[in-house]
Amino acid sequence: MKMNPAWKKQVTELRPGTRIQGKWHHNRYIIQKKLGTGAIGAVYLCEYEGKPAALKISEKGTSMTVEVNVLKSLEKVQGNRLGPSLLDVDDWVTPAGNIYSFYVMEYLHGDTLGHFIRTNGKDWLGVLMVQLLEDLERLHQTGWVFGDLKSENLIVISSPPKIRWVDVGGTTRIGRAIKEYTEFYDRGYWGIGTRRAEPSYDLFAFVMVFLNIYYPNRFVKNGEQSEKLLFKKIDHVKDLYPYRNILKKAVKGSYQSSADMKKELIAAIKEAKKRQSYHKKKAKMFSNQLLKEPGSIGFLALLFYLLSLLFQ
Amino acid sequence: MKNGTLKQILLLTDGCSNKGEDPSATAALAYQQGITVNVIGILDDDETESPDGLQEVEDIALSGGGVSQIVYSETLSQTVQMVTRQAMTQTLQGFVNKELRQILGSDQSLEDLDPQKRGEIMEVVEDLGETSDLEVLVLVDTSASMHSKLPTVKEALIDLSISLNARIGRNRFCIYSFPGKRKDIQKVFDWSPKLDAISTVFPKLTSGGITPTGPAIREAMYQFGKKSLLRSFRHEDESGMEEAGY
Numbered sequence: 001m002k003m004n005p006a007w008k009k010q011v012t013e014l015r016p017g018t019r020i021q022g023k024w025h026h027n028r029y030i031i032q033k034k035l036g037t038g039a040i041g042a043v044y045l046c047e048y049e050g051k052p053a054a055l056k057i058s059e060k061g062t063s064m065t066v067e068v069n070v071l072k073s074l075e076k077v078q079g080n081r082l083g084p085s086l087l088d089v090d091d092w093v094t095p096a097g098n099i100y101s102f103y104v105m106e107y108l109h110g111d112t113l114g115h116f117i118r119t120n121g122k123d124w125l126g127v128l129m130v131q132l133l134e135d136l137e138r139l140h141q142t143g144w145v146f147g148d149l150k151s152e153n154l155i156v157i158s159s160p161p162k163i164r165w166v167d168v169g170g171t172t173r174i175g176r177a178i179k180e181y182t183e184f185y186d187r188g189y190w191g192i193g194t195r196r197a198e199p200s201y202d203l204f205a206f207v208m209v210f211l212n213i214y215y216p217n218r219f220v221k222n223g224e225q226s227e228k229l230l231f232k233k234i235d236h237v238k239d240l241y242p243y244r245n246i247l248k249k250a251v252k253g254s255y256q257s258s259a260d261m262k263k264e265l266i267a268a269i270k271e272a273k274k275r276q277s278y279h280k281k282k283a284k285m286f287s288n289q290l291l292k293e294p295g296s297i298g299f300l301a302l303l304f305y306l307l308s309l310l311f312q
Numbered sequence: 313m314k315n316g317t318l319k320q321i322l323l324l325t326d327g328c329s330n331k332g333e334d335p336s337a338t339a340a341l342a343y344q345q346g347i348t349v350n351v352i353g354i355l356d357d358d359e360t361e362s363p364d365g366l367q368e369v370e371d372i373a374l375s376g377g378g379v380s381q382i383v384y385s386e387t388l389s390q391t392v393q394m395v396t397r398q399a400m401t402q403t404l405q406g407f408v409n410k411e412l413r414q415i416l417g418s419d420q421s422l423e424d425l426d427p428q429k430r431g432e433i434m435e436v437v438e439d440l441g442e443t444s445d446l447e448v449l450v451l452v453d454t455s456a457s458m459h460s461k462l463p464t465v466k467e468a469l470i471d472l473s474i475s476l477n478a479r480i481g482r483n484r485f486c487i488y489s490f491p492g493k494r495k496d497i498q499k500v501f502d503w504s505p506k507l508d509a510i511s512t513v514f515p516k517l518t519s520g521g522i523t524p525t526g527p528a529i530r531e532a533m534y535q536f537g538k539k540s541l542l543r544s545f546r547h548e549d550e551s552g553m554e555e556a557g558y
Contacts, residue, residue, distance in 0.1 A: 177478035
């Protein structure tokens with residue numbers, strides 16, 4: 001108890017080429033580059049037996065153990081993988097004698113959500129929304145809530161494009177207090193709801209994930225009623241127009257489950273498609289008429305000309 | 313199994329004490345009584361590195377069995393809740409370690425177990441952290457230099473109560489400021505399960521010149537109720553956790 005974890009040196013700087021060997025399972029990993037730093041530790045791209053893998057390392061052994069527990073319980077969920085798969089859990093004793101905990105996961109390579117939408121177009125919005133809601137639904141069904149749902153924890157892998165979760169460290173059992181959160185995505189920060197883990201907590205963060213695409217620098221409370229502010233932000237984004245009512249309902253916490261939200265979302269997508277094709281049809285008809293019209297005028301003119309020739 | 317009550321003092325300060333006994337010593341005393349002392353040192357936005365005075369922040373938390381963190385005021389909300397949660401886990405884990413040593417021998421602790429077993433034990437620690445009752449006494453330094461930071465402190469404390477009230481276990485909070493008028497500490501907000509009502513009391517806080525951190529911690533310790541204190545005096549080596557029935 002005398003030891004205070006906050007005091008140990010941070011392992012946020014490991015040089016490429018550093019060899020890490022586990023104390024318990026003796027697997028060897030070679031650090032290649034840093035992928036990111038979080039509240040608990042740093043994630044590195046590493047090589048294990050010639051294959052790439054992601055290695056998260058931290059001096060906070062207990063927090064790491066909690067994350068590993070979450071990853072293990074997600075592995076038990078049937079169907080598509082929810083989080084990255086867990087490959088190894090171990091401790092690393094440095095030459096200087098410090099002990100760090102680490103775990104190794106599948107390395108997911110892909111695009112950020114924002115970049116993906118900007119390069120591939122807004123048509124993907126609905127698809128990715130439905131995918132994310134499906135995954136959330138399966139997670140909620142098993143009694144867990146994502147918690148720290150944010151753009152940084154999501155990735156879009158290619159062929160076929162699929163949204164995947166890269167960091168599930170904030171996953172919390174339903175009914176408990178949210179373990180980890182980021183203010184922008186947290187309904188507690190906006191004063192719109194509690195920090196109790198329930199499906200509607202994730203659905204609020206879901207809205208913020210998609211808002212974040214269009215407000216990359218995010219925004220903060222400005223004294224205005226938060227709900228009004230968020231509604232205004234949703235209304236300002238043209239791409240989100242077809243989904244605006246659903247997103248607003250999620251902000252208010254009106255959906256009891258992701259399945260409910262997904263159902264309405266799919267209906268909205270169909271509606272938007274219908275309207276889109278209707279508009280297209282209308283536009284086509286209109287242009288056809290335009291094409292026809294000069295023709296018919298010409299025909300009439302010709303007729304009058306011929307008639308006038310006859311009666312000369 | 314009935315869950316116990318975790319007791320914490322959360323000290324929010326921006327500098328070093330200049331009156332009365334050594335705050336680390338009083339923090340150690342509080343820790344002996346089963347009260348964890350956590351300290352958050354708040355930096356001014358234009359300070360680039362921690363001033364020397366903030367070394368004291370670490371020392372107090374170390375001898376108080378708690379967690380310390382030095383932050384800029386803008387990240388205060390998240391830090392306050394993180395420090396509180398981390399300290400709860402640390403206290404519970406310390407307790408579990410003690411039990412482990414009794415079962416496995418004197419040198420064993422959680423870190424000496426293989427990751428699989430560690431995971432199982434951490435699940436128990438997490439459960440306890442979620443369901444234990446918690447009492448937090450917030451001790452706010454209101455010396456002159458803190459004045460501009462008080463609105464942020466208020467926000468952070470309301471936020472803390474949102475976070476902790478999402479737990480299954482019950483919470484009680486109270487707020488004291490120091491220095492008080494002719495006293496070491498001054499009651500700002502009495503024990504209550506929620507901190508929503510503090511918006512009205514905070515603007516009334518006045519700033520003083522001295523920083524009697526040591527005496528303030530000592531006084532704060534007594535606010536947890538004389539009954540439990542007497543009991544811990546009788547069983548010197550038992551922490552507050554055990555009497556609560558683990």
